[in-house]
Amino acid sequence: MKKKLFDAIDSLAPSLADLFKTIAQRTSDGVGISRDAYGEVETAAGDILIRFAHDVGLDAGYDRVGNVNVAAKGRLAEPATILIGSHIDSVPRGGNYDGLAGVVAGIGALAALQKCGDGAAHGVHTLGFRGEESPWFGTAYLGSKLLTGQMSRAEAENLRRFDTKKTLAEHLRQLGVNLDDLGRPAIPLDKVRAYFELHIEQAPLLEDLGKPIGIATAVRGNIRYPFAKCFGRYAHSGAVPRHLRADALMATAKLIAYCDEIWHREIKAGHDDLVFTCGVFQTNSTEHSMTKVPGEISFTFNVGGINDEVMERFHREAMAKADALAKEHHVRFEFGTRVGTGAVGLDPGIAAALDGTAREAGIEAHRMPTVGHDAAMFVKRGTPAGIVLIRNANGSHNPAEHMEMDDFTVGLKVLTATVSDMTASRR
Ligand SMILES: [Zn+2]
Numbered sequence: 001m002k003k004k005l006f007d008a009i010d011s012l013a014p015s016l017a018d019l020f021k022t023i024a025q026r027t028s029d030g031v032g033i034s035r036d037a038y039g040e041v042e043t044a045a046g047d048i049l050i051r052f053a054h055d056v057g058l059d060a061g062y063d064r065v066g067n068v069n070v071a072a073k074g075r076l077a078e079p080a081t082i083l084i085g086s087h088i089d090s091v092p093r094g095g096n097y098d099g100l101a102g103v104v105a106g107i108g109a110l111a112a113l114q115k116c117g118d119g120a121a122h123g124v125h126t127l128g129f130r131g132e133e134s135p136w137f138g139t140a141y142l143g144s145k146l147l148t149g150q151m152s153r154a155e156a157e158n159l160r161r162f163d164t165k166k167t168l169a170e171h172l173r174q175l176g177v178n179l180d181d182l183g184r185p186a187i188p189l190d191k192v193r194a195y196f197e198l199h200i201e202q203a204p205l206l207e208d209l210g211k212p213i214g215i216a217t218a219v220r221g222n223i224r225y226p227f228a229k230c231f232g233r234y235a236h237s238g239a240v241p242r243h244l245r246a247d248a249l250m251a252t253a254k255l256i257a258y259c260d261e262i263w264h265r266e267i268k269a270g271h272d273d274l275v276f277t278c279g280v281f282q283t284n285s286t287e288h289s290m291t292k293v294p295g296e297i298s299f300t301f302n303v304g305g306i307n308d309e310v311m312e313r314f315h316r317e318a319m320a321k322a323d324a325l326a327k328e329h330h331v332r333f334e335f336g337t338r339v340g341t342g343a344v345g346l347d348p349g350i351a352a353a354l355d356g357t358a359r360e361a362g363i364e365a366h367r368m369p370t371v372g373h374d375a376a377m378f379v380k381r382g383t384p385a386g387i388v389l390i391r392n393a394n395g396s397h398n399p400a401e402h403m404e405m406d407d408f409t410v411g412l413k414v415l416t417a418t419v420s421d422m423t424a425s426r427r
Contacts, residue, residue, distance in 0.1 A: 002360070005420060006413050008112040012056070016108050016412075017405050019052050024096040032093040032399030035100075037131035037142065037161070038066070038171035042089045049088065049103060049128055056111040064186045065146035066175045068128030070107055072114045072121035079191045081123035082419055083383075084109055085374055086197050087132030087143060094133075095401025097200045101390060101408060103128040105198040109416040113423075120420050129374050136161050137168055144377035146172075149185035156182055185381070194350055195378040195385040196419060198411050200403050202371055206391035209366055212407040213414060214389035215354045216370040218306035219379075220273065221343035223315050225301040225335045230255075232331040234287065234295035249283060249294035251329035256281070256299070258321045262314055273369040274305040274314070301335070306343045306369045344376045350386030350418075357417045363410055388415050 023045050027035045035042045046068045053060035059076040063069040068088060069076065086102020106126030113121035129143030137159040145151040156179065159168040169179055206214050232248035256278045263276045280300040288294060301318070305311045322333045351367070358365040368389070375385040390411045394400040 002417055002420075004116050005112055005417055006361070008115040009108065009409060009413050009416060012108055012111055013405060013409050015052075015056070016104055016408075019048070019104055020096060020100070023048050023100060027090070027096075029093060033090045033096050034092050034094070035088060035090040036092075036163075037089040037133065037136035038168065038175065039161075039164070042130055043175070045088045045100070046128060046130075049107065053107050053110075056107070057114060058107065058110055062175070063127075063147070064177065064181055065143070066130055066172060066177050067143045067147055068103065068126075070110055070126040070128075071124070072110060075122060078123065079188045080125035081191055081193050082422060083125055083127060083192055083195045083378070084197070084415070084419065085127035085129060085144070085195065086199055087130070087374060088128040089131055089133050089136070091133045091135050091397045093399065094397050095394075095399055097390075097392070097401045097403045098202070098396040099132060099199070101200050101403060102198040105408070105412050105415060106196075108412050109419060112416050113420060116420075120423050123423060124419060131168075132374055136163075138162070140372060141374055141377050142168065144374040146182065147186050148189060148377050148381045149183055150377060150380065152183040153179050189381055189383060192378075192383050194347070194422060195375055195383045196350075196388070196415055197373055197375045197385070198388045198390065198415050199370070199373055200392040200396055200401060201389040202392070202396040204393050204395065205368065206366060206389065207393040211364055211366045212391050212404075212410045213358065213363065214366045214368045214370075214391075215351050215358070216346055216387035216389055217351060217367050218273075218346055218369050219344040219373065219376045219387075220275070220304040220306055220369050220371055221308060221311065222302060222304040222340040223311050223338065224303075224340045225338060227336040228299050228301050229334045229336070230297040230299070230331055231334065232293070232295050232329065235293040237291045237293055240293060245293050246295070246330040247293050248297045248329075248331050251325045251331045251333075252281070252297040252299055254325055254329075255318065255322055255333075259301075259303075259314075259318050262317050266310060266314065271305065271307060271310045273307070274303070274310060276304075276314070277302045304371075306345075308342050311343075341372070344379045346375070346379065347384035347386055350384055353418050353421065354386055354388060354414055357421070358414045361413060361417070363414065365414070386418075
């Protein structure tokens, strides 16, 4: 069966490569790729995917909440037992593969399973979610939230797209979605045994390891302060001695350096999934000067990981240090509103199955944590989920996103064979 399946995937690969090219051409903004959430260009990508699915003998259309939905011939109306999904939108001026790779993989998997016959594709649905990327409406996972009933009509009426100034509800209405249905799952989720997602890696770790694919163990959560500030007192740089200063920059710099120490210590203790970033660190440009002691710093605090307890411990230590530094430097930290999400565990059984399939095919996959994907919305509703990551040397959310078709094919084979094993256990 596997040989037949892998041959089917190899024979499909050139047309899948063309599909990526066709969508890139149609959704290019001149510099990168801009597939706008619940907008015209995203719909154009969805239409191309649906047309391709028809061409390879599958059934396809848009579901009740506007996502692309693909199934084996004559099976579109049947409830799904296995879902393969990812998103069709991109960030503004992004790349071609973040999201799209997973939808193309799902269609490729269905086409290959159907070609092998024996009902292997029955019950498998591929979903192309709209609106996963947060820049458009200020929040992520819209398509998968709508499908799984995790967004009410009131919420859809409150979210506004940054460029069109229209609400999500207005965008949905334009696509013919009935808003009365929102807040309830659009499919019977209790029938779904597993959710699979293939996604390009968003960092160059696999590239660094020389491995084509990764298998995700968990989705990182985070604790964030997007608008933290430190207030000191502006003073003359030449005149004021150290002990009389309230230097906001010195205190904040020490805090960030201390966070790096905590981080390093946690990594040495085995928590190598932990990440810490201070992405914004600035003096107030209307008041700062070379000859003034800085009186104000704006900064961001962003710790992520797969273990909520470790993140909380990091946070506690950082806050205690901030208190101590405030006293030492006569400054005041105002962290503002804490935001973030908890870590999401992926299914160990599915990860082991993906790993087993990879090993059987002679492929060495790397187990690793990942960042937020639509899969998290299914885990939240109790559906076991697994994620296959594809090597990408250039990071994501930029026009240079890179994916070798050979790596994609490897990932597609592992994904499809694992799905096939699952449907075989049911057949
Ligand atoms: Zn993505």
